[in-house]
Amino acid sequence: MDKADEPDTVEQKIASPCISVCALDENDVCSGCFRDLEEIARWSSMDNEQKRDVLLLCRDRRKQRFGDFGLG
Numbered sequence: 001m002d003k004a005d006e007p008d009t010v011e012q013k014i015a016s017p018c019i020s021v022c023a024l025d026e027n028d029v030c031s032g033c034f035r036d037l038e039e040i041a042r043w044s045s046m047d048n049e050q051k052r053d054v055l056l057l058c059r060d061r062r063k064q065r066f067g068d069f070g071l072g
Contacts, residue, residue: 013048014048014055016043017033017034017035017055018030018033019032029061034058034062034065039054039057
């Protein structure tokens, strides 16, 4: 591949949603970031597409717990 074929931008890694609360509920879901135990363990090996999928699950879990409060 020559330089003309390379993409102009490189996708940045998606940061962890961890907010350092780190307390698991009875379903092994963190009350801070709303990831489950498996998602937390696998986060560093996930690609960005997988991370985006997890973030959508986290948003849904937070919404189930708190409703629309605090979602922008």
